[in-house]
Amino acid sequence: MRADEKSDRISRRAWFGYASALLLTRSAQGQAQSTEGTPLEDDRVSLSSMADVEGTLTPTDRFFVRSHHAQPRLSLKTWRLRVEGAVANPLELSFPDLVETSTRSLEGLLECAGNRTGLVSNGLWEGVPLSGLIRQAQPKEGAKRVLLQGADKGSLVPDMPESHYSRILPLEKCLAPETLVAFKLNGQFLPRRNGFPARAFIPGWYGMDSVKWLTRVRVLDAFDWPTVYYSSGMDLLYQRYVKFGTQEQITGRVAEIQVNSGFSFPPPGANLAPGRYPVRGFAWAGPHRVEAVQVSADRGNSWSPARLEGESRPFTWVRWNYDWTAPKGKHLLMARAQDHRGRWQPIRRDTTRTDGYELNWYPSVQCNVL
Amino acid sequence: MQRALILIPAVLGAGFLSLFSTAPFVPARAAVQDAPLLSDLEGPQSRQALARLQQFFRTVPDARVPAVLHEILEETTAAAAHTMILEEYQRRKLHAQGRATLEALNKEHPARAIYAIDLVQLAVLEGDLDRAKADLRSAAARFPNDTELHASLGRWLYGRQQTDLALAELLRAQRSGLNDPQTNLVLASLLARAGALEDAIDTAATVVFTPGLDPVIRGEAAALAGKSHAILRDEAKAVEFLERAIQLSPQVEDYYLSMASAYQQADNPAAAVQALKRGWDRLPGAPGIGQALSRQLLAAGAAEEAVRVLALLTSRHPDHGDALRLLAQAHRSAGDAAKASQTWRRLIRQQPRYPMANIFLAQSLAEEGAPPGQVLAALDRAEQISPQDADLYYLRGRIFNSLGRHQDAVAQLQRAIRLQPGFSGAYYQLGLAYQQLGQPELAQEQFRRRSHLEEGTGRSR
Numbered sequence: 001m002r003a004d005e006k007s008d009r010i011s012r013r014a015w016f017g018y019a020s021a022l023l024l025t026r027s028a029q030g031q032a033q034s035t036e037g038t039p040l041e042d043d044r045v046s047l048s049s050m051a052d053v054e055g056t057l058t059p060t061d062r063f064f065v066r067s068h069h070a071q072p073r074l075s076l077k078t079w080r081l082r083v084e085g086a087v088a089n090p091l092e093l094s095f096p097d098l099v100e101t102s103t104r105s106l107e108g109l110l111e112c113a114g115n116r117t118g119l120v121s122n123g124l125w126e127g128v129p130l131s132g133l134i135r136q137a138q139p140k141e142g143a144k145r146v147l148l149q150g151a152d153k154g155s156l157v158p159d160m161p162e163s164h165y166s167r168i169l170p171l172e173k174c175l176a177p178e179t180l181v182a183f184k185l186n187g188q189f190l191p192r193r194n195g196f197p198a199r200a201f202i203p204g205w206y207g208m209d210s211v212k213w214l215t216r217v218r219v220l221d222a223f224d225w226p227t228v229y230y231s232s233g234m235d236l237l238y239q240r241y242v243k244f245g246t247q248e249q250i251t252g253r254v255a256e257i258q259v260n261s262g263f264s265f266p267p268p269g270a271n272l273a274p275g276r277y278p279v280r281g282f283a284w285a286g287p288h289r290v291e292a293v294q295v296s297a298d299r300g301n302s303w304s305p306a307r308l309e310g311e312s313r314p315f316t317w318v319r320w321n322y323d324w325t326a327p328k329g330k331h332l333l334m335a336r337a338q339d340h341r342g343r344w345q346p347i348r349r350d351t352t353r354t355d356g357y358e359l360n361w362y363p364s365v366q367c368n369v370l
Numbered sequence: 371m372q373r374a375l376i377l378i379p380a381v382l383g384a385g386f387l388s389l390f391s392t393a394p395f396v397p398a399r400a401a402v403q404d405a406p407l408l409s410d411l412e413g414p415q416s417r418q419a420l421a422r423l424q425q426f427f428r429t430v431p432d433a434r435v436p437a438v439l440h441e442i443l444e445e446t447t448a449a450a451a452h453t454m455i456l457e458e459y460q461r462r463k464l465h466a467q468g469r470a471t472l473e474a475l476n477k478e479h480p481a482r483a484i485y486a487i488d489l490v491q492l493a494v495l496e497g498d499l500d501r502a503k504a505d506l507r508s509a510a511a512r513f514p515n516d517t518e519l520h521a522s523l524g525r526w527l528y529g530r531q532q533t534d535l536a537l538a539e540l541l542r543a544q545r546s547g548l549n550d551p552q553t554n555l556v557l558a559s560l561l562a563r564a565g566a567l568e569d570a571i572d573t574a575a576t577v578v579f580t581p582g583l584d585p586v587i588r589g590e591a592a593a594l595a596g597k598s599h600a601i602l603r604d605e606a607k608a609v610e611f612l613e614r615a616i617q618l619s620p621q622v623e624d625y626y627l628s629m630a631s632a633y634q635q636a637d638n639p640a641a642a643v644q645a646l647k648r649g650w651d652r653l654p655g656a657p658g659i660g661q662a663l664s665r666q667l668l669a670a671g672a673a674e675e676a677v678r679v680l681a682l683l684t685s686r687h688p689d690h691g692d693a694l695r696l697l698a699q700a701h702r703s704a705g706d707a708a709k710a711s712q713t714w715r716r717l718i719r720q721q722p723r724y725p726m727a728n729i730f731l732a733q734s735l736a737e738e739g740a741p742p743g744q745v746l747a748a749l750d751r752a753e754q755i756s757p758q759d760a761d762l763y764y765l766r767g768r769i770f771n772s773l774g775r776h777q778d779a780v781a782q783l784q785r786a787i788r789l790q791p792g793f794s795g796a797y798y799q800l801g802l803a804y805q806q807l808g809q810p811e812l813a814q815e816q817f818r819r820r821s822h823l824e825e826g827t828g829r830s831r
Binding site for chain 1: 500503504506507510534535537538539541542544545561563564565566568569787788791792819822823
């Protein structure tokens, strides 16, 4: 495809991508507000609560779920993972082939790009490094990107043709040692709702790239632009949309998880007796370490350092706590985290952004001290 | 051709001859031709032959083990003998020598699957799972359709608690035509555990419908299919398979319980009770069924029937703490506080450190109208066991309020609130105490807190 054709294609579809991104984000947030902690009848969304986490791992049955399409029912007898495309030695792996390959375990956080609350969880993942499979398939010279495709299928917006959920990632990220084809979570085989029998796990990147129910890894060369990916509008999702005057433009792809934090105690709207309380929560910074967390009990007028419980590591979250002496009254507690590069969470949403992603401004929780 | 264990003198020397005393010391290859021992490993005398082999191993010095074991491994394909030899390598920490021997034999006899199995087993025994995986993949590449190889590896790995690898091997066996019902049952249970419920159902169904097979095994398979259907929310199919399981194996308590759960899940509590009653009639005194049935009866308001079930259960299992707890609750629900107190006392005699028992006894005594001194004594015992329990201070506060000891009540209720700040009932009792002490403002504050706590929750205590 020529460059001018590609830019023309994007401009014709910009309205569509923007509309579908908003639709998905609003749908997730609307459901999130009404269903804290409980799975919906719709199996595509289930929220997770940090209050359920003891230690650092979210219990498997409390892991958040956010999917575009209904969960496919896959048989271990027939499931295959194909590694193909611009490779010299295409592979087809059965489930036994995957299980009988050397694995790596990694504690890692998964966060939906549209998370404000409830769409983030942390688990111990076990799987086969994707780099090993791609190298075994021998990528051809010029291969730069990889399409990951799941078995789930549907229309991204009504009346559009059905397509398998898929994402295109840079080859470099797929060859990173931490990137896995995961088949276990917290020591158990993946639950169906989290991608059984195998999914991609892309540590440090927002969850949309960790394709669930993975069936296909297609290595792409410079001339390979998968038609369905572009015609379904998949390419226009998870982009940063920024308003410039009256115009909106895509300024880049959403990928790396931004520094963020959340409260696990007190719960929103808690009624407490006057006294001392350990305010608790988690902080994370994608592929970076968390440097510090601060808490404000006076609507952001003053900030005090919270204690990090243990050493912060890339890809996972760290627990923090803060001793708060709660006087009578209504209170708004706020938190903010800083990554080791010195980047703090923003105080508010960038007003020029019109998409629904990277919602990492200060979290807050309101409570009443009686 | 099978040769005899008697070849071993040539390798070892004559020192061990007392074990195999029928043979004179002669060079190995010549001596073994007519000796029966190695072939015995695969014949009707295999158990005795294995025992003699194990006994013999104890006499072999480390330095000679590789040569001896190499010969035996080459001469017999009896799986049990190979397993014993691998364990011998492990016992003597001779993994490297074992691996070298097996790799050599594997190369020498590429059509023999037994060495592929041995290599996997040796790696697992050694604790080297990455190597075991590589050996498994190699075996799969060389013998993709060898059902027995994959099935026996799967069974062995399952026995070694390597359930992921067992699942993988049994899936390979299934793909190449596995039809052994017991192995299929193992595979079905592994599939269910892995969350592949439809696969588990399909696999279990092949066992259920195998004619002539032991009904106990078919019953297990039917139950597994039924439970898997229940998880998939197909209660009708769940009941169908569980009914079959009960018919095939009516003595298994778990099947009635699973049937009741399936009905419960389908919002049919009456059918759940019927399933449990059926189980209770068939297996009177079965603890799981007795407890589940009595819970259902209590939930349905049939407390006296629950008392009858639990009385039988606790007479059969007098030490069953959960059943005693349920019996006390059933007596209470049936309006017999005296018998409830009696049952709590029985439980306290059995489990004096059970923290809640004295609190429940105190509650029961209060309901019975027992003298406050008895109630307070029970609470004192509870405090010794579990001093951080808000319920006991709350209950003590209530008793003090009822006795007119309002100042004492305030202290107890404040302690309950310190331990459990959201305890709305404690605020209410505290408000009552302040009211009686002539402090209406303080009383109103407690009532307001209670209302605030219960606002929107619909809770009250």
